[in-house]
Amino acid sequence: MADPLLEARGIGKSYGHVEVLRGADFSVARGEVTALIGDNGAGKSTLVKILSGALSPDAGEIRLAGERVAFGSPEDAHGMGIETVYQDLALAPELGSAENVFAGRELLKPGILGRLGVLDRRTMRDRARRAFAEMGTDVKDIEAPVAALSGGQRQSVAICRSVLWADKVVFMDEPTAALGVRQTGKVLELIRRVADRGIAVVLISHNMPEVLQVADRVQVLRLGRRVAEFAAAGTTVEQLVGAMTGALEGNAA
Amino acid sequence: MTEIPAQAPPAGAADDADKAPTAGARSGAGGASDTGGVDGTGGGALRIVHRSPLRKFLSSSPAYMGLVLLLLVLLFSALRPEAFPTTATGRNISLDISVLLVMAVGMTYVMVAGGFDLSIGSVLVFSGVVMAKTMSALGGDGALVVVAGMAAAVLAGVAWGLVNGLCITVLKVPALITTLGTMGAALGASQLLTGGNDVTTVPDALLTITTSRPLGFSWLVYVAALVAVAGGLVLAFTRFGRHTYLVGSNEESARRAGINVGRHLVRLYAISGGLAGVAGAMSLTRFATTTISGHATDALQVITGVVLGGTSLYGGIGTVLGTVVGIFIPAVLQNGFVVTHVQPYWQQVVIGFVLIAAVYVDHLKRARRDRS
Ligand SMILES: Nc1ncnc2c1ncn2[C@@H]1O[C@H](COP(=O)(O)OP(=O)(O)OP(=O)(O)O)[C@@H](O)[C@H]1O
Numbered sequence: 246m247a248d249p250l251l252e253a254r255g256i257g258k259s260y261g262h263v264e265v266l267r268g269a270d271f272s273v274a275r276g277e278v279t280a281l282i283g284d285n286g287a288g289k290s291t292l293v294k295i296l297s298g299a300l301s302p303d304a305g306e307i308r309l310a311g312e313r314v315a316f317g318s319p320e321d322a323h324g325m326g327i328e329t330v331y332q333d334l335a336l337a338p339e340l341g342s343a344e345n346v347f348a349g350r351e352l353l354k355p356g357i358l359g360r361l362g363v364l365d366r367r368t369m370r371d372r373a374r375r376a377f378a379e380m381g382t383d384v385k386d387i388e389a390p391v392a393a394l395s396g397g398q399r400q401s402v403a404i405c406r407s408v409l410w411a412d413k414v415v416f417m418d419e420p421t422a423a424l425g426v427r428q429t430g431k432v433l434e435l436i437r438r439v440a441d442r443g444i445a446v447v448l449i450s451h452n453m454p455e456v457l458q459v460a461d462r463v464q465v466l467r468l469g470r471r472v473a474e475f476a477a478a479g480t481t482v483e484q485l486v487g488a489m490t491g492a493l494e495g496n497a498a
Numbered sequence: 499m500t501e502i503p504a505q506a507p508p509a510g511a512a513d514d515a516d517k518a519p520t521a522g523a524r525s526g527a528g529g530a531s532d533t534g535g536v537d538g539t540g541g542g543a544l545r546i547v548h549r550s551p552l553r554k555f556l557s558s559s560p561a562y563m564g565l566v567l568l569l570l571v572l573l574f575s576a577l578r579p580e581a582f583p584t585t586a587t588g589r590n591i592s593l594d595i596s597v598l599l600v601m602a603v604g605m606t607y608v609m610v611a612g613g614f615d616l617s618i619g620s621v622l623v624f625s626g627v628v629m630a631k632t633m634s635a636l637g638g639d640g641a642l643v644v645v646a647g648m649a650a651a652v653l654a655g656v657a658w659g660l661v662n663g664l665c666i667t668v669l670k671v672p673a674l675i676t677t678l679g680t681m682g683a684a685l686g687a688s689q690l691l692t693g694g695n696d697v698t699t700v701p702d703a704l705l706t707i708t709t710s711r712p713l714g715f716s717w718l719v720y721v722a723a724l725v726a727v728a729g730g731l732v733l734a735f736t737r738f739g740r741h742t743y744l745v746g747s748n749e750e751s752a753r754r755a756g757i758n759v760g761r762h763l764v765r766l767y768a769i770s771g772g773l774a775g776v777a778g779a780m781s782l783t784r785f786a787t788t789t790i791s792g793h794a795t796d797a798l799q800v801i802t803g804v805v806l807g808g809t810s811l812y813g814g815i816g817t818v819l820g821t822v823v824g825i826f827i828p829a830v831l832q833n834g835f836v837v838t839h840v841q842p843y844w845q846q847v848v849i850g851f852v853l854i855a856a857v858y859v860d861h862l863k864r865a866r867r868d869r870s
């Protein structure tokens with residue numbers, strides 16, 4: 246594996262008496278899609294929340310490009326180039342795609358108008374349109390309310406939003422869970438393109454063939470620990486499932 | 499191990515490849531936009547369609563309702579050409595709506611953010627009482643006394659708005675209940691302050707404002723116009739306005755986008771209360787009495803106008819321009835019925851059903867839009 250961009254060691258997290266993460270390790274490299282898999286309740290979402298600043302860990306350390314970091318909030322992580330595509334997308338359905346992309350980070354007009362809080366809509370729209378085009382997404386009308394888009398298009402908007410703001414790491418929690426075959430294919434292409442831009446992508450998924458199709462490497466979480474790491478090439482679904490369920494303890498990579 | 503937890507795609511999942519560009523247009527934060535398309539790069543045949551701002555506007559609720567308003571004006575003008583399309587009618591209607599319109603601008607903000615404010619009528623009364631009491635406490639007939647009274651009215655309104663906002667955001671009491679509570683409380687407090695009797699003594703300087711009509715229109719009309727224009731511009735073109743739409747559209751998304759949702763909502767309720775305070779000062783200026791018992795249905799009239807103008811009950815959609823149109827429609831109907839000798843009681847009947855129809859149409863549009 247290339248030098249890890251984001252690396253977590255010995256992350257521990259408990260909810261009351263329930264120990265959800267027990268010294269979990271995790272690492273992702275620039276330009277790679279790293280899949281994070283594990284059975285329901287293995288702690289995947291919890292780990293991602295910790296690595297994206299939404300939760301603070303009880304134990305362990307996080308390093309970004311070798312430097313030790315601590316996130317007090319998701320905004321801290323945003324400031325360091327780390328974004329998350331949440332499972333529920335968190336889009337505003339009434340607003341357009343461009344408006345969603347710039348939600349909370351609106352650009353203001355230069356000069357006195359900007360000081361009065363006047364939005365620079367044209368620039369925001371142009372930048373959003375360029376980002377959608379660069380990412381090859383099929384959002385046709387960036388002013389149509391997001392609610393009018395298909396599930397796949399909505400997912401694309403959410404992914405493009407995170408990519409526009411992340412220059413280091415993007416976490417995606419089950420981005421294809423609600424999509425049909427064709428839309429899943431498009432979103433997977435998009436995920437691949439995000440990684441090709443040099444961003445480290447972390448993909449949580451329960452769909453093993455999909456994981457093997459799009460990921461460069463796979464890390465398996467079980468009972469709050471990383472139990473296996475695979476290079477996707479040459480790995481089989483059976484191996485992944487074996488590691489997830491504990492039938493096969495191993496470190497194939 | 500043969501069991502593979504690979505997910506099958508959900509049955510009947512829609513395929514969007516052949517979907518036409520969406521036609522469901524909405525009022526949203528309408529405004530200028532350029533036209534043009536971008537050809538795709540990298541992702542196959544990508545077309546980004548751009549609806550012209552004119553087409554977008556024409557399919558929005560304010561435009562429909564504006565058309566209804568225009569037709570009403572033309573209808574009454576045709577029926578009574580000598581009585582309806584006169585400056586006197588224009589003056590009456592604009593004066594009638596000015597107080598409601600000021601409150602409706604605040605209500606538009608609150609409702610776009612997904613909230614609700616039933617208290618404005620009572621806050622209007624309370625602010626008027628505070629203004630009258632302040633002026634009589636200061637004594638004298640000077641302009642400065644009036645200015646102090648008006649400031650007190652606005653502050654009193656803001657204070658009620660802050661109470662509303664804090665109860666809703668900090669104590670998490672639903673907006674409907676909170677503002678129902680303050681609706682009663684503000685009216686009761688007004689009656690406590692006055693012993694239940696209207697205050698009818700106001701300084702001469704205020705009466706001067708009442709009787710002066712620059713360019714034929716009352717000062718109240720100018721104040722209402724100013725509030726509407728400023729409110730409309732801020733909602734449509736500023737970051738504050740955009741955050742208002744975001745909060746109303748998806749609170750969680752706004753929160754994750756780093757917006758302080760609670761603080762924003764408190765500000766909106768404070769604005770709504772403050773504008774009700776302005777309305778209180780306007781009402782006292784117009785009638786030279788506090789009209790304690792005359793505002794029980796103000797909030798409902800305002801909400802009717804705001805909803806007629808296309809603001810969604812679920813938040814995230816609405817414009818001040820629509821609200822202006824929505825406030826005008828009942829007033830035009832009322833005046834039109836008077837000049838055409840239709841019993842004016844019909845106005846309430848008609849508006850009631852128009853309101854229901856407007857929300858039904860909104861619902862249909864929503865359902866069509868959310869088909870995916
Ligand atoms: N806020 C919370 N309070 C208490 N327990 C929690 C909380 N959040 C998660 N848990 C528990 O932590 C465990 C791990 O949850 P997590 O969501 O990280 O799993 P996951 O691997 O993402 O599972 P899934 O595949 O179902 O999404 C679960 O047993 C869950 O019940």
Ligand SMILES: [Mg+2]
Nearest residue numbers: 289290291418
């Ligand atoms: Mg999860």
